[in-house]
Amino acid sequence: MTLTRTDREILKLMQQDATITLGVLAERVGLSPSSAQRRLQKLREERVILRDVSIVDPRKVGRPVSMLVEVELERDRPELLPPFMRWVTETPEVQEAWGTSGRGDYTLVITAQSVEHFDALADRMMELNRNIRKFTTSVVLKTLKRGLAVPVD
């Protein structure tokens, strides 16, 4: 799908605030409301917009602790990789996970109620995934920025 300048403006606005009305959105990008709506629909159909979600403040729901975890897996046990990926996907405390080059094989962002809860989660992780050679955790002291917004220029 080829994105027009207008599509990109729509994406920019919707990444800032998805509760914006079609009328306001249309006005800001110089379209009629129905055209803006059709563009939006197309962007969703084509999976440029994957979904719309509410962003919840972790501190307000009892999860003030974040951890960054670098996991190093045993490379000679490839049959244990899919279970590890499934564990990552299915564990809601794992907010984000990337497989990377460099030191650690995988980096996880984890949200927890406390360091004790995190510790229990890390224990479960080690038990359920016997291919974890080691992992290093960094405690998040300050969250400077959090978001999934992508520049669209």
Added chain:
Amino acid sequence: MTLTRTDREILKLMQQDATITLGVLAERVGLSPSSAQRRLQKLREERVILRDVSIVDPRKVGRPVSMLVEVELERDRPELLPPFMRWVTETPEVQEAWGTSGRGDYTLVITAQSVEHFDALADRMMELNRNIRKFTTSVVLKTLKRGLAVPVD
């Protein structure tokens, strides 16, 4: 603000799909539509829900490259810390940033059009922030999971 079981159910659903109608939301949590609406409004007023956003697929807008960057700052130049934080906040390619204990002082998630674009961004980062002692970058090979959803149980 004290969260009821119903509030938590609302948060769970809204984190999955914020385009859900009030009628459906109300039905799922066992409320009338107008009550569900007032709950939602309260959750937004109290900043439990920070905002609602569209999630855009980076690959569909020409940003297939992600990097994790660990930055180590000179500790004896505290006057350069606020400018660094401002740079992080104002640079849209930096999607997320945490100040951490452990090896690196700061960890950044960066989205880029290509490794060359990332390289140029890293150069600008070094030029604009003379307190960066060193940084290590990990190329993201696989994105297993991406999201900001918080478990609310």
Added chain:
DNA sequence: GTTGAAACAGAGACAGA
């Protein structure tokens, strides 16, 4: 918690550039 009125969203049909 319910009702009701006005604004808004979503989807379809239609005509014009």
Added chain:
DNA sequence: TCTGTCTCTGTTTCAAC
């Protein structure tokens, strides 16, 4: 094909009860 207008139904929003 993309845009704007029109139209209809269902939804949201907010005030009043």
